Amino acid sequence: MLAEADDVDRIMAVMACAFDPEFGEAWTRRQVEDALILGNCHYLLAGVDGVTTGAMQPAGPTAGFALSRTSCDEEELLLFAVAPEYRGCGIGEGLLAGFAEAARHRGAVRLLLEMRRGNPAESLYRRHGFVPVGVRKNYYRTLSGPRLDAITFVRTMDA
Ligand SMILES: CC(C)(COP(=O)(O)OP(=O)(O)OC[C@H]1O[C@@H](n2cnc3c(N)ncnc32)[C@H](O)[C@@H]1OP(=O)(O)O)[C@@H](O)C(=O)NCCC(=O)NCCS
Numbered sequence: 001m002l003a004e005a006d007d008v009d010r011i012m013a014v015m016a017c018a019f020d021p022e023f024g025e026a027w028t029r030r031q032v033e034d035a036l037i038l039g040n041c042h043y044l045l046a047g048v049d050g051v052t053t054g055a056m057q058p059a060g061p062t063a064g065f066a067l068s069r070t071s072c073d074e075e076e077l078l079l080f081a082v083a084p085e086y087r088g089c090g091i092g093e094g095l096l097a098g099f100a101e102a103a104r105h106r107g108a109v110r111l112l113l114e115m116r117r118g119n120p121a122e123s124l125y126r127r128h129g130f131v132p133v134g135v136r137k138n139y140y141r142t143l144s145g146p147r148l149d150a151i152t153f154v155r156t157m158d159a
Helices: 005-018 029-037 091-104 121-125
Strands: 041-047 063-070 074-082 110-116 131-141 147-156
Touching: 005 029, 005 041, 005 063, 005 074, 029 041, 029 063, 041 091, 063 091, 074 091, 091 110, 091 121, 110 121, 110 131
Parallel strands: 074 110
Antiparallel strands: 041 063, 063 074, 110 147, 131 147
């Protein structure tokens, strides 16, 4: 999905404040643009009212975004974030639900994501039907040194 430059700005504004540098998860603008130019990557933006707006720009500030990649009948959630000041209001829930719905429309029968062990987002993922299916030991290197496992979660879409 090609993104409007404005939309990349909106994604990057959330990117800049949402990720703890300790975990090195934030992407650069170049990484986002390169992903979106490929055609099999998609994004959702959420406004502050919690409504997921798809590729349409939210009317006000952008509170969060989701970035995903389609591969055959699977879709992987690559990145998902809400700016700290808007957390705990259901915007993350809305983005996850919007991602699942959009992926279903694109023909996905399975959703995947990878999460560093200990990310509090795990409860959210589990509530949305994701179950852990594998572990990559010591996959993430943290800024302070220790390595963290990556856990792969899968959700099979209902018929
Ligand atoms: C994960 C994230 C997108 C959730 O956004 P959100 O808008 O706060 O989510 P919601 O308000 O819809 O849901 C909150 C739920 O998410 C869970 N949660 C996720 N991250 C959390 C955090 N950092 N602190 C506390 N709870 C968190 C809690 O279970 C909470 O459930 P509760 O309301 O029953 O307590 C947000 O915390 C975030 O941007 N984190 C940093 C980036 C990140 O780690 N992304 C995921 C990996 S790419």
